[in-house]
């Protein structure tokens with residue numbers, strides 16, 4: 259083996275020192291450049307390798323493959339970064355409008371009373387244990403989740419054209435659906451998502467190797483739906499494209515199509531033979547009415563579409579951390595539809611097995627109790643009205659305050675939009691001032707989680723928006 263000092267000139271030429279002590283300091287220097295793009299780091303990669311080899315020759319380390327030059331630092335998730343900045347802010351005036359989770363009038367997380375009840379019943383049930391669930395999940399949960407989204411009397415259920423797997427909340431459902439489509443869609447088509455959409459849609463489909471395109475959705479001019487732009491893009495997309503649709507309470511805009519617009523969207527999807535992929539993360543949370551919020555999905559089912567649904571119970575049951583969700587695949591009607599759907603179920607189970615083996619039990623047990631017990635179900639509907647009602651009150655209150663102050667611009671969109679989020683139209687500069695001067699935190703696209711507003715902070719928020727809009731509008 260060559261003595262270490264024989265490598266020294268090469269190492270020094272690359273700006274490194276062969277001694278173990280200086281290894282740590284040079285890798286520190288290196289770390290600071292590691293957030294630059296991977297393409298700029300080829301010298302750094304070579305230097306890292308030489309440092310690894312030198313360490314190896316000294317017998318002190320095994321050579322590292324995954325050095326900082328090979329694995330650049332990923333950007334921080336903007337939402338989680340925002341939550342951290344909020345936590346560190348010491349001001350007693352601070353307001354968190356970033357987090358996509360319901361807060362009560364005291365800005366605290368809310369455990370739904372019906373969830374507390376179901377939870378207590380599970381605790382006291384001697385038959386509950388910690389065994390694995392089946393690969394497809396808890397059967398009493400998956401069958402109830404189907405009925406909730408499609409309707410108990412759905413022809414799709416009656417004809418055996420739907421299969422359901424319990425997933426790791428809505429994210430897991432989008433992922434499982436994307437994985438299935440990436441493997442089995444014969445054309446390996448593009449996925450079209452709304453512009454803008456929940457940021458994770460891009461990440462999930464990108465990671466699965468599906469190419470993602472955007473269709474226009476939000477009109478900055480009307481702060482409503484750009485239905486013409488959307489339909490035009492769907493018409494121009496290659497036949498058979500996958501179209502990701504938010505079933506209700508669109509994230510981040512709070513803008514939903516009307517029922518008439520849904521019919522137009524369905525007509526274009528049919529005409530172009532596209533594949534609809536619904537994401538439903540806010541059923542019952544948007545209007546307060548579970549049936550109304552499922553309208554678009556039930557319409558597509560009645561129209562005989564083949565499509566899939568990613569369903570989350572994070573928001574409507576407040577089961578965020580319990581990761582409770584479901585993925586449904588609905589086959590088009592036809593002679594062999596039930597058999598085709600059974601085949602699909604078997605393939606989904608294989609994918610599920612390799613990804614998570616079997617899903618998380620606790621949240622599904624809670625959801626199953628509530629969905630299958632008429633008394634608890636009625637109490638849940640009341641809890642949904644409490645949450646959506648408080649959000650609607652905050653929307654009305656904010657609009658009224660801004661209009662009373664004569665804040666430049668129009669504010670009807672605050673009450674026209676629906677669900678947890680409002681796309682306020684505030685610019686990135688305005689968002690920055692709100693954060694730095696007023697301690698108000700929201701995403702830089704101007705989205706607020708209306709659930710972060712309450713009777714204690716709404717006056718301060720309206721005053722801040724009014725001041726910032728005037729300051730930046732000449």
Ligand SMILES: Cc1ncc(COP(=O)(O)O)c(C=O)c1O
Pocket residue numbers: 358426427428429430456504509537538539570571572578583
């Ligand atoms: C549009 C949309 N889809 C899916 C999800 C999934 O969330 P989870 O994985 O917590 O169920 C969210 C959550 O914010 C969402 O807004």
